[in-house]
């Protein structure tokens with residue numbers, strides 16, 4: 216079914232290519248160009264730094280009042296103080312779930328004594344120190360929600376809504392870098408009876424802290440990164456924590472109030488029925504059921520085929536082949552955050568004219584080669600097991616820093632270790648020794664987690 220569907224999509228794409236023929240494309244504008252970056256989270260900041268270093272003219276449009284994206288905590292649910300959508304999913308007591316060494320900007324490490332798993336606020340502080348270090352604020356226009364990006368013959372018209380003056384503005388951009396985040400659009404699967412359920416329904420996107428759930432009966436759905444993290448935060452504070460998932464892992468010793476359940480059959484007014492026929496009465500549901508791609512500001516003039524599950528065809532998961540002056544950061548699955556930094560370096564290098572893209576036909580061939588190996592449409596944007604080769608390819612083509620294989624080793628170990636030792640895997644520090652090896656030691660846990668020697672300026 217999926218296979219058929221994706222083959223059909225691929226066929227349609229071929230036809231499309233014939234119709235559009237030789238798109239505009241590869242004669243990119245000169246260095247006097249203006250680049251528009253959408254979003255000033257980790258990815259938008261990463262590309263801003265490289266654009267600045269290369270002396271290019273650019274503006275980053277950010278919907279919120281300050282940069283930081285996912286790492287900025289916002290107490291509002293749904294809409295922020297200015298009426299813009301709350302894009303961040305940050306919550307209290309969050310600690311990173313991959314060692315900081317897999318998240319650091321190139322050449323800008325945390326102070327050496329920082330724990331490998333710093334807190335969310337510490338990572339946010341690190342982003343702010345990065346903004347100051349590279350003097351990015353003058354190029355970031357906050358309170359500016361991008362609402363449309365349209366091709367206008369030889370440039371992009373980008374329209375944004377100023378949430379302070381409540382008006383629309385349009386600017387011309389020679390290049391557009393889409394860096395609006397991949398965890399901004401929550402997904403909730405359809406279940407029979409959910410519309411009849413009378414309790415509260417949330418998504419982990421709206422979760423801010425465990426305290427409001429104390430002494431309540433809560434259903435947690437899913438055991439991805441958010442589902443497991445919330446289980447740890449909630450198991451000993453709720454009256455009862457009912458956790459529906461089908462992950463096989465070394466379940467830690469949760470409190471007696473924790474109950475593991477299989478998948479959901481459906482809902483009734485006061486509770487939930489599972490596929491094994493059992494029933495639980497619950498006050499609140501928190502769906503930790505993930506996110507999908509979300510680019511509501513793009514239209515058909517982008518030339519892309521898109522859904523919540525894929526964006527295609529993108530060369531190197533970055534370049535819009537039809538209109539190569541549009542690039543993406545973070546439309547890529549199962550990678551470490553440093554991949555976004557490498558994509559940013561690639562893009563800045565491309566805009567600066569430091570390397571040339573292959574012909575549209577060659578880019579399409581490369582894309583087909585990848586698509587052929589990932590036949591399911593929702594895997595078109597997956598890098599996962601090929602991450603180290605991906606770092607190598609980007610570096611070879613664009614002449615940027617090559618991230619070493621040791622990062623992939625750390626990612627793979629951490630992913631396994633997290634499922635082996637959910638309560639304690641963060642009580643270790645890592646040090647990279649060389650391109651292939653690292654060391655890791657127990658750091659005593661406890662207060663170590665709160666240390667954050669980052670200076671903001």
Ligand SMILES: Cc1cc2nc3c(=O)[nH]c(=O)nc-3n(C[C@H](O)[C@H](O)[C@H](O)COP(=O)(O)OP(=O)(O)OC[C@H]3O[C@@H](n4cnc5c(N)ncnc54)[C@H](O)[C@@H]3O)c2cc1C
Pocket residue numbers: 253254255256257258259276277278279282283284285286302303304305306310311312313317318359360361362394395396397398399512544545551552555
């Ligand atoms: C809860 C949570 C925990 C995570 N923990 C980790 C972790 O421990 N380790 C790790 O490596 N990764 C983690 N991640 C992944 C995380 O997404 C990346 O680390 C990184 O923050 C991605 O940065 P980004 O800039 O691509 O997206 P974001 O941080 O989401 O930034 C996107 C920015 O674009 C802005 N924006 C969106 N739409 C518009 C628009 N239309 N107009 C203007 N601006 C717009 C948003 O306001 C936001 O500032 C986590 C993600 C989540 C959701």
Ligand SMILES: *[C@@H]1O[C@H](CO)[C@@H](O)[C@H](O)[C@H]1NC(C)=O
Pocket residue numbers: 247248249272273387
């Ligand atoms: C940068 O681009 C903007 C928008 O096109 C333009 O107004 C500004 O003059 C440019 N600045 C420089 C230094 O080229």
Ligand SMILES: *[C@@H]1O[C@H](CO)[C@@H](O)[C@H](O)[C@H]1NC(C)=O
Pocket residue numbers: 365366367368372385
């Ligand atoms: C692009 O924006 C300019 C200025 O607002 C406008 O005059 C022009 O018609 C727009 N072009 C398209 C194709 O939307």
Ligand SMILES: *[C@@H]1O[C@H](CO)[C@@H](O)[C@H](O)[C@H]1NC(C)=O
Pocket residue numbers: 447451452638
């Ligand atoms: C709940 O359990 C977690 C994980 O073991 C622990 O860190 C936390 O201190 C506990 N909280 C309470 C209120 O007991």
Ligand SMILES: *[C@@H]1O[C@H](CO)[C@@H](O)[C@H](O)[C@H]1NC(C)=O
Pocket residue numbers: 465466467468
């Ligand atoms: C749970 O506790 C028991 C007894 O203290 C211990 O043997 C076991 O290893 C613990 N399980 C985990 C996953 O920590």
Ligand SMILES: *[C@@H]1O[C@H](CO)[C@@H](O)[C@H](O)[C@H]1NC(C)=O
Pocket residue numbers: 617619649650
């Ligand atoms: C590590 O990798 C980089 C990039 O590939 C290379 O330049 C460097 O020589 C390598 N260092 C060692 C010690 O192998």
